[in-house]
Amino acid sequence: MMTTASPAVGTDTVAASAWWRRWLPTPKMLILGVVGLVIGYLALVPLYYLLWGTFFDADGVSVAGFERAYGNSQIFELIGNSLWFAAGAAVLSLVVGTALAYLNVRTDVPFKALFFAASIVPLIIPGILYTISWILLASPEIGLVNKLVEPVFGSGTFDVFTIWGMIWVEGLHLSPIVFLLMVAAFRSMDPSLEESALMSGATRWQVFRKVTVPLARPAIVASILIMVVRSLESFEVPALLGLQNGIYVFTSRIYFVLRSYPPDFAAAGALAVGLLILAIIGVALSNIVGRSGKNYQTVTGKGFRPRPMELGKWRSVVGAGIILYFILTVIAPLVVLLYTSLLKYYTAPTLNVFKTMTLENYRELIGMSKAVTALRNSLILGIGSATLVMAFMAIAAWFVVRSRVRGRQVVDQLAFVPLVIPGLVLGLALSFVYLRSPIPIYGTLFILLIAYCTRYMPYGMRYAVTSMHQISSELEESAHVSGASWWQTFRRVIVPLLAPGLLAGWVYILVVSFRELSSSILLYSPGNEVLSILIFEQFEDGEFTVLSALGVVMVLTLILLVSIAYKLGAKVGLNRTN
Amino acid sequence: MLRIDNLVKTFAGERRKRSRNGNGDAKGPAKIFAVNDVSFEVGEGELFTLLGPSGCGKTTTLRSIAGLERPDAGHIALTERVLFSSKPGEKPVNVPANSRGLGMVFQSYAIWPHMTVFNNVAFPLQVMKRAERPGKREISERVMRVLETMELASFADRHATKLSGGQQQRLALARAVVIEPSLLLLDEPLSNLDAKLRESLRYELKRLQRELGITSVYVTHDQIEALALSSKIAVMSDGSLVQMGRPRDVYQNPSNKFVAEFIGTSNFISGVVSGHNGERYTVETNDGRLLLDSAADMPDGTEVVVSIRPESMELSEQHRPGQPNQWSGNVLTRAFLGDSVDHVIGVGKHELRVRCNPSISIAPGTDVYLRMPPDRLSLVPVN
Amino acid sequence: MNAFKAGLVVASAAALLAACGGGPPTEGGGAAGEPNAKTADYSQWLELTGKERHDVLVTAAEKEGKLSLYTSLSAEVVDELADAWEETYEDIDLEIYRASGEEVLPRILQENAAGYGGADVVETNATEMEVLGNKGLLQPYQGDALQRVPAEGKFGTWTATRFNVFAPSWNTDIVKQGDEPKTWEDLADPAYKGKLALEIDDYDWYMGLHDYWRAEGKSEEEIDKLFQAMAANAKKVKGHSVMAEMTSSGQFGVAASNYTYIVEELKADGAPIELEPLVSPVILRPNGAGLMKTAQHPAAALLFKDWLLDDGQQVLQELNMTPSTDLEGDLGGTDHVMLDVEKVVAENEKWSKGYEQLLSGSAGTN
Numbered sequence A: 001m002m003t004t005a006s007p008a009v010g011t012d013t014v015a016a017s018a019w020w021r022r023w024l025p026t027p028k029m030l031i032l033g034v035v036g037l038v039i040g041y042l043a044l045v046p047l048y049y050l051l052w053g054t055f056f057d058a059d060g061v062s063v064a065g066f067e068r069a070y071g072n073s074q075i076f077e078l079i080g081n082s083l084w085f086a087a088g089a090a091v092l093s094l095v096v097g098t099a100l101a102y103l104n105v106r107t108d109v110p111f112k113a114l115f116f117a118a119s120i121v122p123l124i125i126p127g128i129l130y131t132i133s134w135i136l137l138a139s140p141e142i143g144l145v146n147k148l149v150e151p152v153f154g155s156g157t158f159d160v161f162t163i164w165g166m167i168w169v170e171g172l173h174l175s176p177i178v179f180l181l182m183v184a185a186f187r188s189m190d191p192s193l194e195e196s197a198l199m200s201g202a203t204r205w206q207v208f209r210k211v212t213v214p215l216a217r218p219a220i221v222a223s224i225l226i227m228v229v230r231s232l233e234s235f236e237v238p239a240l241l242g243l244q245n246g247i248y249v250f251t252s253r254i255y256f257v258l259r260s261y262p263p264d265f266a267a268a269g270a271l272a273v274g275l276l277i278l279a280i281i282g283v284a285l286s287n288i289v290g291r292s293g294k295n296y297q298t299v300t301g302k303g304f305r306p307r308p309m310e311l312g313k314w315r316s317v318v319g320a321g322i323i324l325y326f327i328l329t330v331i332a333p334l335v336v337l338l339y340t341s342l343l344k345y346y347t348a349p350t351l352n353v354f355k356t357m358t359l360e361n362y363r364e365l366i367g368m369s370k371a372v373t374a375l376r377n378s379l380i381l382g383i384g385s386a387t388l389v390m391a392f393m394a395i396a397a398w399f400v401v402r403s404r405v406r407g408r409q410v411v412d413q414l415a416f417v418p419l420v421i422p423g424l425v426l427g428l429a430l431s432f433v434y435l436r437s438p439i440p441i442y443g444t445l446f447i448l449l450i451a452y453c454t455r456y457m458p459y460g461m462r463y464a465v466t467s468m469h470q471i472s473s474e475l476e477e478s479a480h481v482s483g484a485s486w487w488q489t490f491r492r493v494i495v496p497l498l499a500p501g502l503l504a505g506w507v508y509i510l511v512v513s514f515r516e517l518s519s520s521i522l523l524y525s526p527g528n529e530v531l532s533i534l535i536f537e538q539f540e541d542g543e544f545t546v547l548s549a550l551g552v553v554m555v556l557t558l559i560l561l562v563s564i565a566y567k568l569g570a571k572v573g574l575n576r577t578n
Numbered sequence B: 001m002l003r004i005d006n007l008v009k010t011f012a013g014e015r016r017k018r019s020r021n022g023n024g025d026a027k028g029p030a031k032i033f034a035v036n037d038v039s040f041e042v043g044e045g046e047l048f049t050l051l052g053p054s055g056c057g058k059t060t061t062l063r064s065i066a067g068l069e070r071p072d073a074g075h076i077a078l079t080e081r082v083l084f085s086s087k088p089g090e091k092p093v094n095v096p097a098n099s100r101g102l103g104m105v106f107q108s109y110a111i112w113p114h115m116t117v118f119n120n121v122a123f124p125l126q127v128m129k130r131a132e133r134p135g136k137r138e139i140s141e142r143v144m145r146v147l148e149t150m151e152l153a154s155f156a157d158r159h160a161t162k163l164s165g166g167q168q169q170r171l172a173l174a175r176a177v178v179i180e181p182s183l184l185l186l187d188e189p190l191s192n193l194d195a196k197l198r199e200s201l202r203y204e205l206k207r208l209q210r211e212l213g214i215t216s217v218y219v220t221h222d223q224i225e226a227l228a229l230s231s232k233i234a235v236m237s238d239g240s241l242v243q244m245g246r247p248r249d250v251y252q253n254p255s256n257k258f259v260a261e262f263i264g265t266s267n268f269i270s271g272v273v274s275g276h277n278g279e280r281y282t283v284e285t286n287d288g289r290l291l292l293d294s295a296a297d298m299p300d301g302t303e304v305v306v307s308i309r310p311e312s313m314e315l316s317e318q319h320r321p322g323q324p325n326q327w328s329g330n331v332l333t334r335a336f337l338g339d340s341v342d343h344v345i346g347v348g349k350h351e352l353r354v355r356c357n358p359s360i361s362i363a364p365g366t367d368v369y370l371r372m373p374p375d376r377l378s379l380v381p382v383n
Numbered sequence C: 001m002n003a004f005k006a007g008l009v010v011a012s013a014a015a016l017l018a019a020c021g022g023g024p025p026t027e028g029g030g031a032a033g034e035p036n037a038k039t040a041d042y043s044q045w046l047e048l049t050g051k052e053r054h055d056v057l058v059t060a061a062e063k064e065g066k067l068s069l070y071t072s073l074s075a076e077v078v079d080e081l082a083d084a085w086e087e088t089y090e091d092i093d094l095e096i097y098r099a100s101g102e103e104v105l106p107r108i109l110q111e112n113a114a115g116y117g118g119a120d121v122v123e124t125n126a127t128e129m130e131v132l133g134n135k136g137l138l139q140p141y142q143g144d145a146l147q148r149v150p151a152e153g154k155f156g157t158w159t160a161t162r163f164n165v166f167a168p169s170w171n172t173d174i175v176k177q178g179d180e181p182k183t184w185e186d187l188a189d190p191a192y193k194g195k196l197a198l199e200i201d202d203y204d205w206y207m208g209l210h211d212y213w214r215a216e217g218k219s220e221e222e223i224d225k226l227f228q229a230m231a232a233n234a235k236k237v238k239g240h241s242v243m244a245e246m247t248s249s250g251q252f253g254v255a256a257s258n259y260t261y262i263v264e265e266l267k268a269d270g271a272p273i274e275l276e277p278l279v280s281p282v283i284l285r286p287n288g289a290g291l292m293k294t295a296q297h298p299a300a301a302l303l304f305k306d307w308l309l310d311d312g313q314q315v316l317q318e319l320n321m322t323p324s325t326d327l328e329g330d331l332g333g334t335d336h337v338m339l340d341v342e343k344v345v346a347e348n349e350k351w352s353k354g355y356e357q358l359l360s361g362s363a364g365t366n
Helices: A007-011 A019-023 A027-055 A064-070 A075-106 A112-124 A127-138 A144-153 A163-187 A191-199 A204-215 A217-233 A236-245 A250-259 A265-291 A314-341 A351-355 A360-367 A369-401 A408-420 A423-435 A445-470 A473-481 A486-513 A531-540 A544-572 B058-066 B117-126 B136-149 B165-177 B195-212 B223-229 B247-252 B257-262 C002-021 C050-064 C075-088 C101-113 C126-134 C144-148 C184-188 C203-216 C220-233 C240-248 C260-268 C298-308 C311-318 C324-331 C341-346 C348-361
Strands: B002-012 B031-042 B047-051 B073-078 B081-085 B103-105 B183-187 B215-220 B232-237 B240-245 B267-277 B280-285 B288-293 B303-308 B314-316 B326-336 B341-347 B350-356 B367-371 B378-381 C066-071 C093-098 C121-125 C159-171 C196-199 C234-237 C254-259 C282-292 C336-338
Touching: A027 A265, A027 A369, A027 A408, A027 A423, A027 A445, A027 A486, A064 A265, A075 A112, A075 A163, A075 A204, A075 A217, A075 A236, A075 A250, A075 A314, A112 A163, A112 A314, A112 A486, A112 A544, A127 A144, A127 A163, A127 A236, A127 A314, A127 A544, A127 C240, A163 A217, A163 A236, A163 A445, A163 A486, A204 A217, A217 A250, A217 A265, A217 A408, A217 A445, A236 A250, A236 C234, A250 A265, A265 A408, A265 A423, A314 A544, A360 A369, A360 A544, A369 A408, A369 A445, A369 A486, A369 A531, A408 A445, A423 A445, A423 C101, A445 A486, A473 A486, A473 B103, A486 A544, A531 A544, A531 C075, B002 B058, B031 B058, B031 B232, B031 B240, B047 B058, B047 B223, B058 B073, B058 B183, B058 B215, B103 B165, B117 B136, B117 B165, B136 B165, B165 B183, B165 B195, B195 B223, B215 B223, B223 B247, B232 B247, B232 B257, B240 B247, B240 B257, B257 B267, B257 B303, B257 B378, B267 B288, B267 B350, B280 B303, B341 B367, C050 C066, C050 C298, C066 C101, C066 C298, C075 C093, C075 C298, C075 C311, C101 C121, C101 C126, C121 C126, C121 C298, C126 C282, C126 C341, C144 C298, C144 C324, C159 C240, C159 C260, C159 C311, C159 C324, C184 C203, C184 C220, C196 C220, C196 C240, C203 C220, C203 C282, C203 C336, C203 C341, C203 C348, C220 C234, C220 C348, C234 C240, C240 C254, C240 C260, C254 C260, C282 C298, C282 C324, C298 C311, C311 C324, C341 C348
Parallel strands: B047 B215, B047 B232, B103 B183, B183 B215, C066 C093, C066 C121, C196 C234, C196 C254, C282 C336
Antiparallel strands: B002 B031, B002 B073, B073 B081, B232 B240, B267 B280, B267 B303, B280 B288, B303 B378, B314 B367, B326 B341, B326 B367, B341 B350, C121 C282, C159 C254, C159 C282
């Protein structure tokens, strides 16, 4: 890639080097080059495929796709709905995720462990199930919550089939992404920065607003960026909640143009290009914000002892709030899931229903021949892609944040590209390439691994870049002056300091990779099934009860994995909380 | 020992100020000279201080020596070893920071928060090239030896972040000297400490530097620190070196107003040279005539500024006949500082600060006489 | 600035790629007309009949040892079919790629364009089968089983194996006995306002019902009115399974166009959902199987298709599906109309757009 070939990389010319040595790449250059190339390759293949499909047809260059995509009387309403929905969900998830992360990391809030689980679980529950459990909870017709409050407020108090309902469900479902990002940010923030503000006479709220939030700005910007693009792209919630009352959004449109035969790639591409432009502007903006000074380097070489802020009399109030949140966002959907998984078909709970409950669905799950293979494959792919992506993105983040190579921003933007590429297009692009590749990757688990790495690269990059912004450059320079080579510095100083962010990204990727469907379904082959495909099959069969059982198993598996990861991570990374 | 010649470092100045030296050439990219043609030499075992206000280029100079910044031009050599060179026509040299074998203490200490005290200090030894790297046991011995010197041995297994400010500062120093570098670089190492600690560590630092005998380059904006520690001071302003010399010389004979102003407190009285006889000058000012000694060569009629330190003036309520440079004035305010008393004296339009022995304290409003010994006045050219 | 630079890089990279390699086909790999992979030779077996055909095929297929099926049959059905197949032909490994028709089609086209013979047999929706046939990727079938398939199930290059039956279904707690829809026209009854559910992808059903009403002698205007009244009654839902689930849980009172087998399954579990008496006529949409010209295991493919139209049909029937060889028996005398598959493919855009407009036009009337 041109970005890595820039001569500026080679600034470190060893004095004694022979003439030929200068032409040999240093390990640093080599590593950066490889990472840059891999990112470029992963991003450009589907992008090229997308752009080609968008701008070229049988007669050459054409923008007819744009006309078909945007030349619709309803497009403004669509865009309006989408933006409203995306902004709402982003704000909700940001507020909820940030507040939870702050309380969890920086205060002596009770039930911390429970709390941590509560904050991640919504991520683990597959989108379809999460949305459906909310229908079962808050539909005006059959919602359990509505039934519960009916004597007080009358029927149909909550209506999940409105734009507000959509924002609520999507916002809660996305909030773990923010939570993970913010936890990493808050963990590496010196509390004395806040304490000094407190001593200056500011109230807690002012401190939070004027000190904490500005210091966490890179993480907040990254969150907003991901949230907005994610909600613009979200399909399950608009499809299950929005369509019922005719609330159409951007993705509904992409869905419609891809659904028919021949699929209108030009129009879908044109819509994706719109998203792409939005996203690139977003990345550029977030980099400007992130770069504007060293103010965000909260991990400095001066030690700090994080003392959790004492909530005092508010402790019990906040504690109650957390229990309430936990019940609302985790227990309720999970209970619905668990409840459904014990039934033969969904029905509102009565005494009679409890008598007929059965473990039949779990038995069916065990009997499913593919379930074990799928679980194994999902584990391999999830752990593999999470590890690969975070390893590469750690280096890429250094490249983008610390190196002075011209054009390094392009790497950042490239890494963001896959976020806007529809899963189906990614699947097609990869199958197109690897069907023609001399290396037999098509039809193996590897092609899924490549797909997952591509899809989750943007998240990994955001997590890594955000953490990198927080690390004071002096920590790196001091290692360098101490005689450490670039690679030694990277391995022994940067990676451990990035650990909280890398771990958060790793957990996120692991968890969401279990749900990846849209490109998996096109790329898997017999024997390479993954869990999400099983879920999809159960879903298509209308086997909601078995599906719920599968969901319960998935949630338990991932909670176990995530706990192990954090236990291990605590040993590797910054040991600050103890 | 360390020799710097004609060091130049510019930054692209797209934002703030335009180049001072640029002659209005609007087409060329505006550049800010962070370091503009700086040369100096540091002798073996010396503690050389780069002193100046923030933004004067002292840190950039230090970072250029460390190899953390790449200068645009110049020559940096440590004894016989060239660290950086960009003479036209010659092969450019830029030894990477990690091959220079120097020790450096950063302003923020840059202690790695994920490592223990021991590991922080051991790191520079552990990352040495395989051929030079000492064995595990030797590393351990050397680290403990340094930690003992720094009185940190009992904290070896603690997490570095759990040390107090002063301990962290010593840890940073320990890490910098563990490889016994030929040159130690210190970037405002005391600026993060409270006043009391700063003072005690200042002497500690001086003692250690002497004991270890390491040639050091010290960067600070604190003139007291500079005066107390250094064998030699170089004052920098706007990227240029404005005066260099032993602390006493720089303090007593500032070569220009900037230095006089920056180092210590000075009173300035402007006037015109009206005559001179050898080194004895006569300067006419608005408030009277001043006699002073100066080695400077200034023709009659030159506009000058006369500077005098507050503690160099004498104050009394009585006129002392037969003494030169005796002016009358009025006490405007006074302040008790413990070890001294500051008076502000109004003389004509001037307000002069005089520092007196605590036994002398004159109430505001009193008429007084001010005496300025000719050998304590220095002549500073205007610009 | 950065965005612009990135854009430039991306654009130039794309241009470069385009310049040196040519681009991928614009329609998801569908540009290739002729299969590139080696074409299999079925001719030696197609003429054979009876036991001879079976024996020869079994021998050849066992030699091939493997069979690759691409299908959009539901997982449960596929599992049952696979079990039944393996019981009979344990030496012929059945490998199954399962996805919805929307993915099966592009995958096959993509593989075919690259000369990769992935599938031996395809079993999916009529629309997708028709496209594959039109592209010349399917080997026309010949065999004894064809005699049992009704004329409506025989297509040029593929054969119907089963029918999806569209019929209204309802929640028995919400719709009292006697109030259930008896004709398609009933769905437009304002009594169902806010209770009716329409599936957003059922434009083929929309076309089928439209054509039926036209054939009945209704004018376009009358039909439009009926559909609009229906849309005004309706909530929209995506996916037939969700539709059924939501109907049985009481979110919807009446589902306009669900597949009968999905409803019957829930009903068998005891859910309060009903579809009988069936509306008359029900609308049928065929699903079929075809032999890939590029099959790597042609004998096994042919054997499978023979089997699917014979013993396989019973498996389908047991799972509440409507097998193509016993249409009348399965429907038990209910009237039916068959969807015009060729028309759906040819006028795809018109009907899907029309249906989309119908549904979105009703936004806000709820």
